[in-house]
Amino acid sequence: QKEVEQNSGPLSVPEGAIASLNCTYSDRGSQSFFWYRQYSGKSPELIMFIYSNGDKEDGRFTAQLNKASQYVSLLIRDSQPSDSATYLCAVNTDTGRRALTFGSGTRLQVQP
Amino acid sequence: DAGVIQSPRHEVTEMGQEVTLRCKPISGHDYLFWYRQTMMRGLELLIYFNNNVPIDDSGMPEDRFSAKMPNASFSTLKIQPSEPRDSAVYFCASSWTGTDQPQHFGDGTRLSIL
Numbered sequence: 001q002k003e004v005e006q007n008s009g010p011l012s013v014p015e016g017a018i019a020s021l022n023c024t025y026s027d028r029g030s031q032s033f034f035w036y037r038q039y040s041g042k043s044p045e046l047i048m049f050i051y052s053n054g055d056k057e058d059g060r061f062t063a064q065l066n067k068a069s070q071y072v073s074l075l076i077r078d079s080q081p082s083d084s085a086t087y088l089c090a091v092n093t094d095t096g097r098r099a100l101t102f103g104s105g106t107r108l109q110v111q112p
Numbered sequence: 113d114a115g116v117i118q119s120p121r122h123e124v125t126e127m128g129q130e131v132t133l134r135c136k137p138i139s140g141h142d143y144l145f146w147y148r149q150t151m152m153r154g155l156e157l158l159i160y161f162n163n164n165v166p167i168d169d170s171g172m173p174e175d176r177f178s179a180k181m182p183n184a185s186f187s188t189l190k191i192q193p194s195e196p197r198d199s200a201v202y203f204c205a206s207s208w209t210g211t212d213q214p215q216h217f218g219d220g221t222r223l224s225i226l
Contacts, residue, residue, distance in 0.1 A: 032212045043203055043217040044155070051212055088155065090215075099145065099168060100215060102155040 003027060004091050006103035014111050019076040021106050023089030026070070032092035033065055033072045034100065039085045047087070048074065079110045114138070116218035118204050124224045130192040133221045136185055137206030145215060146179055146189050147203040155203070161187065162209075194225045 005024045013019045036044035050056045050063040062075040089103040117136040137144045145160040159169040164181045181187040191198055201222050205215040
């Protein structure tokens with residue numbers, strides 16, 4: 001059973017639009033949630049992290065967490081072609097274990 | 113500041129050979145993680161260390177894989193003997209202590225076993 005689920009995509013949005021990426025997780029005890037961006041052939045790069053219910057904004061990025069519904073999302077405003085990448089959701093699914101569980105990623109394509 | 117440093121960046125070797133991947137974590141980080149990424153299985157945790165001690169190796173696929181961390185600034189992942197199905201990108205990541213601390217990844221080692 002997959003613990004962290006993401007739609008693999010590709011999610012295609014026009015330049016300037018809002019891209020919405022979603023992630024669901026199975027462990028209700030999860031406490032830490034991370035979004036990583038990975039360009040083809042590169043390593044995962046941390047975009048944002050969120051621990052509390054609600055929204056967290058950083059520039060064009062907003063992370064949203066709803067623990068009751070067990071989902072976390074990432075909104076990218078004013079999407080740019082340079083945002084085209086795979087976005088990985090990562091969750092700390094076991095507070096005693098410390099390691100992250102990654103989703104399989106959503107591929108985002110921003111069309112110029 | 114230097115990030116996580118991995119070597120080699122690329123490794124091509126023949127089946128049956130020993131492969132050693134190396135990682136230098138960010139200075140001061142006390143957690144170190146080894147991941148493997150493939151198209152089929154995504155990013156999988158192999159093993160992680162805390163203060164140089166292996167904490168969880170449940171992701172290590174089989175006895176052919178071993179990992180060590182002899183000191184706070186160096187870790188190795190060894191495959192012996194290597195098999196074609198071991199071909200993947202291997203990432204090392206490190207972080208500060210605390211469940212809310214993000215992990216920072218190295219550039220990875222692209223391993224091809226012929």
